[in-house]
Amino acid sequence: MKAFLILEDGTVFSGTSIGSARDMISEIVFNTSMTGYLEVLTDPSYAGQAVVMTYPLIGNYGVTPDMESKKAWPDGYIVRELSRAASNFRSEGELNDFLIAQDIPGIAGIDTRALTKLLREKGTMNGMITTNINYRPDEILPKLRAYTVGDAVKRVTCEETYILKGNGPKVALMDFGAKNNIARSLNRRDCEVTVYPADTAAEEIIRQKPDGIMLSNGPGDPESCTSIIEEIRKLSETNIPIFAICLGHQLMALAHGAKTYKLKYGHRGGNHPVKDLMTGRVYISSQNHGYAVDYGTMDEAVAKEAFVNVNDGTNEGLSYVGKNIFTVQFHPEACPGPQDSGYLFDRFLDMMKGAK
Numbered sequence: 001m002k003a004f005l006i007l008e009d010g011t012v013f014s015g016t017s018i019g020s021a022r023d024m025i026s027e028i029v030f031n032t033s034m035t036g037y038l039e040v041l042t043d044p045s046y047a048g049q050a051v052v053m054t055y056p057l058i059g060n061y062g063v064t065p066d067m068e069s070k071k072a073w074p075d076g077y078i079v080r081e082l083s084r085a086a087s088n089f090r091s092e093g094e095l096n097d098f099l100i101a102q103d104i105p106g107i108a109g110i111d112t113r114a115l116t117k118l119l120r121e122k123g124t125m126n127g128m129i130t131t132n133i134n135y136r137p138d139e140i141l142p143k144l145r146a147y148t149v150g151d152a153v154k155r156v157t158c159e160e161t162y163i164l165k166g167n168g169p170k171v172a173l174m175d176f177g178a179k180n181n182i183a184r185s186l187n188r189r190d191c192e193v194t195v196y197p198a199d200t201a202a203e204e205i206i207r208q209k210p211d212g213i214m215l216s217n218g219p220g221d222p223e224s225c226t227s228i229i230e231e232i233r234k235l236s237e238t239n240i241p242i243f244a245i246c247l248g249h250q251l252m253a254l255a256h257g258a259k260t261y262k263l264k265y266g267h268r269g270g271n272h273p274v275k276d277l278m279t280g281r282v283y284i285s286s287q288n289h290g291y292a293v294d295y296g297t298m299d300e301a302v303a304k305e306a307f308v309n310v311n312d313g314t315n316e317g318l319s320y321v322g323k324n325i326f327t328v329q330f331h332p333e334a335c336p337g338p339q340d341s342g343y344l345f346d347r348f349l350d351m352m353k354g355a356k
Helices: 037-041 095-101 112-122 137-146 152-156 180-187 202-207 226-236 247-255 340-355
Strands: 002-007 012-019 024-031 049-053 076-078 105-108 125-130 162-164 170-175 192-197 212-215 242-245 259-276 282-294 303-309 315-320 325-328
Touching: 002 105, 002 137, 012 095, 024 076, 024 112, 024 259, 037 049, 037 095, 049 112, 105 125, 112 259, 125 137, 162 180, 170 180, 180 192, 180 340, 202 226, 212 247, 212 340, 226 247, 242 247, 242 340, 247 259, 247 282, 247 315, 247 325, 259 315, 282 315, 303 325, 325 340
Parallel strands: 024 049, 049 076, 076 105, 170 192, 170 212, 212 242, 242 325
Antiparallel strands: 002 012, 002 125, 012 105, 024 125, 162 192, 259 282, 259 303, 303 315, 315 325
């Protein structure tokens, strides 16, 4: 079946329909990972977005047991070529069947390099995937320009508190759209992880006397999370060690008076170099964010820059002065290096031990 990708600037790509055949309007973003497409599809941070995979062949190893959440979150999926044959001993099915089962519309057979270059030149744009060959641009374009992601954190957070048992430190994980591997990375280090919905009051968490607090990744504009920012401010006023990733990093900065801004086309992929300013070492990181902390708006008496992006110099982490709080923009629980930055979880454990 023929399908079309229509961008808000009027550009149209034609290809073949994959996944669900329904129409979709969303923000179009690109991911530069060569593998890990299932982790991308099940990352809650993609809620409200349609993902372009820049690697030309997607789906060749099928659907494996590597899901980062219980379902897929992107609104749409855009690839150059979708493999129709899965070849991997761990494969449990083919990717197109997964997209259909998850009701995710997509398009294949388009020039994803041209699309990515367009998004890099003009910035992230909204777009529509449709199988309607009689579509009317005059009706579609105003809808595209009016689209907003909305309150995405509310869509992706867990509905109730749950616990991953462990014999070590007790960690409270705030779920703003947490990838499963964050809790697993803590659990593998013997932590008992209690996962809380995003709207949980700070007082409830403090009352449970956790040894540490983890703020997760998540989707959307961080400045829209006003009530969550206030609860994070309360948590930061305690002496409980806090480690924050991605959206959690941005929210902590906002809670301390800094500003965030939208990147032209974001950082999404498994090949982004970040520099640890303490050691001078560069790590290859996994990233998925469209906003960044404006370090120039942070009081240096409150937090020092800890990591920077080697490509564009944007802030990638903060260490808070006089507090047991450090935050990173990238994903240390992911495996792009493959596990170079996993040491940050060990640093968090050392903080919790030192706070006792």
